[in-house]
Amino acid sequence: MDLRFTEEQEMLRTSVKDFLATECPKSKVRELEDDKIGYSPELWKKMAELGWMGLIIPEEYQGMGMTFQDGMALVEEIGRSILPGPFMSTLVATFAILAAGSEAQKQEFLPKISRGEIKLSLAYLEANGKYDVSGITIKATPKGNDFVLNGTKMFVEMAHVADYLVCATRTGDSAKPEDDITLFVINAKSPSITTEIIPTIASDKLCEVNFNNVHIPKQNVLGEVNKGWQALKTTLRKAAIIKCAESVGGMQACVDMTVAYSKERVQYDRPIGAFQALQHIIADTWIAMQTACYLVYEAGWLESNGLPCDKEASMAKAYTNEAYKLVSKWSIRLHGGIGTSREHDISLYYRRAKAADIACGDTDFHNEIVAEKIGLMK
Amino acid sequence: MDLRFTEEQEMLRTSVKDFLATECPKSKVRELEDDKIGYSPELWKKMAELGWMGLIIPEEYQGMGMTFQDGMALVEEIGRSILPGPFMSTLVATFAILAAGSEAQKQEFLPKISRGEIKLSLAYLEANGKYDVSGITIKATPKGNDFVLNGTKMFVEMAHVADYLVCATRTGDSAKPEDDITLFVINAKSPSITTEIIPTIASDKLCEVNFNNVHIPKQNVLGEVNKGWQALKTTLRKAAIIKCAESVGGMQACVDMTVAYSKERVQYDRPIGAFQALQHIIADTWIAMQTACYLVYEAGWLESNGLPCDKEASMAKAYTNEAYKLVSKWSIRLHGGIGTSREHDISLYYRRAKAADIACGDTDFHNEIVAEKIGLMK
């Protein structure tokens, strides 16, 4: 047991932090929130050059071949700095290709992802808003050498700029909702696909995506027809853990900013950080952040080592959801008026904390998984 | 609208407070906790002389004819001072007789209650631990001019010294659980009844009561056969509100004691009450107490005026359950080591807060009633 980041990870963290401080300051974040596209292609190119998109992709596909935990270290910094754009969505889709892709598919997509040539997203949720597998209802029907897809996916991150969508569909009528899920990699630029940005609290460009008789060649099935659930489950679990890493970074930023502000801001002739009631609140936010950290790190270690971790991933996500909302809420409270303003950075985290809570399953959803995994009878 | 106690109530409060301060100091409370009988007959006699048991009984039955709200004012002081014994159990049983008793029954029991000659208790819960009507399962079967009762009631307060039990039984097999409830007034001294004290957190003498072929004359039916539910429901609602009044008094005592202690106790060269973090905790306990107060007072006013208040009573009980536990917990925390000791008074409240939470329906039970009453579809 050694609960430190590796030296390599520490270097990565520092470089990511420094890079984003220069390339994506908070003024840029705010600008991208209001921007229709919502990301900076130049920045994307630089990130690709640094190898970020390929970080966890094996070297044989032109990635850097680093571990899932290394990826978490990167994403933690992204969460700390806040980076709008299709990085996270592409990463999650990459998990799906790694989990289910054939060798040919990996050869086709992973090098392009590594090089930053394509952006992806996972199309999972639907209008019903359900996080579990029964929420997937849109049907792909075989027709000749194609499948034909109709229906609507909701809250698809950055779909409006994605080149490909990894889409979870239903290809049968089995009684068990897990049994007839099929994943496709779909060219998002198809004219039969329309996307529309849903205005959200984090302005993070979640989209409604409509599939209107989209023809998908059979070779675009990711994994086997009707057998997509296992790979999707793995993908969603990894997505949840990596989202937690992002939140952990965000929480750390909140605590750091609040500590710094409370040392500077003077009221009643002393820094507000000298007031014991505020000290205790700050200490509590630090504890919430710290406990979330190690839950998340543990889940990440298990995932990275291929060990079973459905329970730990769900514990981490449920806990982190609430911790991030709590920490960012108190950070605003402690900043006072300025904290509620758009020109101050702290509310960026508060709004993202809510988005992070929703992404990859909310607290109730994950707690139900935990309930099962600790052995509570269904 | 006038949210002050009446002058009469204020006088009553003062007299109860002064009386209990002299007659039932905390040393006495502790003694009675360890005592097998659990109450002081001399004290009981004095209380009767003051008219407490008959306070809310109409004058025609030798009571003082005061209102339910007046009763709450009395009970609030009992909660503040802590008074072990069969006062509350007798009061609750009195509600049942008032709600369902025939004129003859009222003539028989109420004057004796007023004079303190008999002690009563409501036998309601069973081994299944359910608060709702479906929890009542023990059967009374007609036999000649009697009913024959068999079965076990649980958590019957002070049953071991009660002269009579008001017992909720089932006298039919209707599909609707509300439909065949019958209430009886039963002579608790019958040799076919055995009682055993269950050791509990508040040492408040909750009993297991076994009915072994107890013959009950038909004239002891309270209200009509199979029609007991309405009266029982009213009784339980009044019991819940009056329990809240007791808790409100307990909370006030907790806050007062903690404020006083924090002004006296010196650490780091100043009274601990000067530490802001503790000030804020104390302020929060005060707010919790204060909010509970007015919820409870409102429910009591509605009840006292015969207005519908199932919703408000359940809101008050659910809120007060949690508030009292919270306030008494923090009161111990703020007292530090001494607060955890048996020789200090504060833990008496903490233990009673848990008992109060359980008595007359816990938080989930009452919140479910609230859920229905605010219109959430079943």
Place this chain on the structure above:
Amino acid sequence: MDFGFTEEQKKRRQEFYKVCAELEKYKPRGFYGLESIYDTDEGWQYHLYCAKEFAKRGWLSLAWPAEYDGTGNMMDRVLFAEARGYHGVPGVDIFGVQMLAPTILACGSEEIKREFLPMIASGEVQFCELWSEPNAGSDLAALTSTSIRQGNEFVINGQKIWTTGAHRAHWSFGVYKDDINGTPHHNMSFLLFDMKVPGITIRPIKYMNNMHLYNEVFLDNVRVPAKIVGQEHEGWMVVNTLAAFERSNIDAVVSMQRLLEDAVNYCNTTKQDGVPLARNPLIRSRLAKIAGEIEASRTLAYRVADLQNRGELTLMDAGAVKIFSSELLERFASLMTDILGPYGQVKLSRWAVMDGLCERSYQEHFVGSISMGTNEIQRNLIAWRGLGLPRMK
């Protein structure tokens, strides 16, 4: 203890509800709370329209003494606020009607009363509060903007911040140091002036969700006639009088009742797997808890009104309402966004549920806990003044 209303009060309440229900019909979509009053022109016009309707009926001066055309009973104000809150209708200037008017009644000279009370009651003149400064947020004693007397005028210089609605208001009230060398708490005046006088620059400060509520107000040799509430140099006392009125603002409390009904309705009509959300035991339990807390904050507001009626309101009681109701709104908004699932994050749009109000509340609740003296300051006041705990030097 009597929670009941007189027959007259009941009748008046009915009237309040009737008028507010009518006004609700004209409410712009997504109009919600204080923020919507000041953010858009449409919202501001709607607010003024409602104000006129209320003024017509004498409802902006409800709780004032009879000599100033009021009923003299705070309970009327509460009942009116309930009706407005329930229907989500604006029209009552929280600064002019709710804070300034009672302060003037308590501390104002007859001259000030005769000039300003009718102005406020007319609904045509809206106020803002020139209060906090960049280095004087909670700590108002630290303010540095000055008002220097020159004959019958004051010359004001300085900078105010977090001024809600400064970009809309016609008049302002505020405090300024009028005696730079004076002893603390005896060196400021509480002044009223027209916001259209020269020398005032207003810079918007956007709220985190981009709404325009707050402003910075720069005062550069602003020359105004001397309209003082209370004594010159003794503005601190006036500030404290006002603070109690400010914090016992119960409109926010009662508006939650409506949000609860809307939430119940949403849960009854929205199905998941064919089952209404209302049957989800987690939702039932959580909404029931919130409902109890809303009822608690309502009774606490009644208590405040009752105390006000007898002139017994303390900062402790006012602070309790403020703390409890602002933090309740936070919990409620948080719960509602949870119940809505992925839709909890959606802003007013064709995808929005409940017109995006939950997403908005999730951000706007901070207005309650931070402004008008942070909840932390309120807790200090409860501890110090209410419970008599020692103040650390």
Place this chain on the structure above:
Amino acid sequence: MDFGFTEEQKKRRQEFYKVCAELEKYKPRGFYGLESIYDTDEGWQYHLYCAKEFAKRGWLSLAWPAEYDGTGNMMDRVLFAEARGYHGVPGVDIFGVQMLAPTILACGSEEIKREFLPMIASGEVQFCELWSEPNAGSDLAALTSTSIRQGNEFVINGQKIWTTGAHRAHWSFGVYKDDINGTPHHNMSFLLFDMKVPGITIRPIKYMNNMHLYNEVFLDNVRVPAKIVGQEHEGWMVVNTLAAFERSNIDAVVSMQRLLEDAVNYCNTTKQDGVPLARNPLIRSRLAKIAGEIEASRTLAYRVADLQNRGELTLMDAGAVKIFSSELLERFASLMTDILGPYGQVKLSRWAVMDGLCERSYQEHFVGSISMGTNEIQRNLIAWRGLGLPRMK
């Protein structure tokens, strides 16, 4: 970052669990936690029996350096604690083994080490901590009991309070003012002495549930040989060293894992209306939340052990574990008594569910949040020392 164990650690863990499972078979009914060790003779005998079994295997000196027969790895201590916590088995003196031994290793002279470490490792000598005084609870600097040197001896006078297990312990460690006129923090010594020397009077202080855990200890001209840990007059430094070991006590953390399993088992096997409690969505949600928090406190305990292994443990990290785990136990106990309904209040008896452990925890959790420096003091330390927030004068 590596949360894994070596093969050797896994093997050792298996051994820990095996032995503890065996020892559990002899556990008296209702034996639970620290309190049961000291309360009854039966509990104390069981504790000593387990101690002997552990001592035999060298497990009381696990994390000590190899030269004192340990493995030198804190993780072994954690794994051992997990096994004990899981099986609810005593046998490890929290004062001697968990606090004093590491403190002696860090600050003790070779002479002290050679005398006391084997004593502790034997499991035959149990310690108590003479720490708080009536007017020095959290504020240890305020203590007034004295130890005056007379040649090779000290004469001790004063009064200690909240001394856990003083009525059972063979030896004590504690701090006393050894220089009444000395400068603060350089005027006390950390002394060890046999509790059977003359002049010691022990008065029980019953816990709220009547258990005998705490004592007052009166020291009246107690004459003891000078056995000092650290330097004379410099006991304050030793106290601070010990504090970190004290607060990172992870046994309490891991014992919750077992309570969780018992709770799950109870909910699976107890039916209401024919349906297991486990299917109640409220119970599912609440137990799941607690389970996540237990896991969080476990990982935090691992982190503390990891830091200790590198000598990097700070009061901040130790305090976080103490705060989080003690308040978690409070929430857990509260939840469990709720789940048990009316049975949540029942003490060990024929009506008790889960041997009345929930009712006990509901009271005994305060031991965690109040002793070893209240959680409020811990929060101060995190703010001051950990986060560098300014300390108000």
